[in-house]
Amino acid sequence: MEYAAAKSSICRQCGHYFSPFAPKPELKLHAKEEAPALENSSILHRFEDFWKRQRSSIIECFECNRKQQVCGAATSTICPACSAHIDLRDYKITGGFSRTIRTRGDVHLTAKGDLSSSGVICRSALIEGRLRGNLHCDDTATINFSGKIPGSLSARHVIVKRKADIHCFRRVRVGTIEIKGKMSGEIIAQTMVAVHKKGSLEGDVTAKAITVEKGGMFSGLLVIGQANLAQGELLPEQKPVAESMPEADISGAAPQRVPAT
Ligand SMILES: [Zn+2]
Ligand SMILES: [Zn+2]
Incomplete structure (x- = not known):
């Protein structure tokens, strides 16, 4: 050719x-x-x-x-x-992998994958295996994993899947996050934290708004509307869905749809 x-x-x-x-x-x-x-x-x-x-x-x-x-x-x-x-490549990690990844493509860490790179930067990631280092997604990080996440995690949007059960040691910085499974850790969200029914979140949250669907659980300290915006790499402009919600009434709050992203 x-x-x-x-x-x-x-x-x-x-x-x-x-x-x-x-x-x-x-x-x-x-x-x-x-x-x-x-x-x-x-x-x-x-x-x-x-x-x-x-x-x-x-x-x-x-x-x-x-x-x-x-x-x-x-x-x-x-x-x-x-x-x-x-x-621009996509990475699919099915075993041990320790090199640094910096791509505008996607990363798929499969259930048998063990990603020990100190840093991973990508567009979107699907995390089903062990993640030891830091992860930043320009777009969406989907987590379908149970275990500890010792590194820092940041993304425009995070989805914690129904069967996931994660314990984040370091602050999780997001634009928005949807929790459908179990999560513990501190969250700093630029806009919205949504705990779906059957989801549970244990940890302090700073966000513009939080919704906890009926059947969902949230325990932790809530700070509304003071998301620290030092996070330059996250998308800056997204209108908050709700301005604020009284701290006391969270678990009884009506389910609210997260804006599709
Ligand atoms: Zn072309
Ligand atoms: Zn350049």
Whole structure:
């Protein structure tokens, strides 16, 4: 192939870098991606947005934060501003793994995985195995694991799954968090903490709002509306769903839907 010798190549359609070694069935559809929009009917528009998200995404340079759009199939790219290499790969960890991960892709730590890297930065993560170091997700961290989480955990959104039972040793910093299983630990949320029915949370919470569905449990100190916003890497703007809620009445609070994210 014409790209075979190159380490990464530039897409002819849109000028993005991509690795020629990645499987790319999507390339056949590439022309559609950049096709001029037909009409501004909102359904079509929404469909196109969705379509685009499947094919490409906006990522930020780890060094200089310059944003760029990359093809969904790319495994790495180069920052156009500072020339730093940016990993875009997804990692699936099924055994011991100790290297540092810094990717704009996703991480899947399977039940048999043992991730001892001191630091992991990724887009979204699914944690089903042992996590020993720190984890930051630009997007969502889904936790389906029972045991101790000794490192720091931060993410725009965290989901603690129904069967999870975690004990977080260090502060958990989130935009929003949904607790469907059991969790103990301190949470600093920029906006919302939601404890679903059958969920339980033990630990202090700082958030703009908290909801505890009927059947859910929360015990700990609650500070409303003073989320310490020193956390630059979390998304800054999300409207709080509820301004505040009296501390006393939490467990009887009516269930409230968490805004879909
Ligand atoms: Zn492209
Ligand atoms: Zn850069």
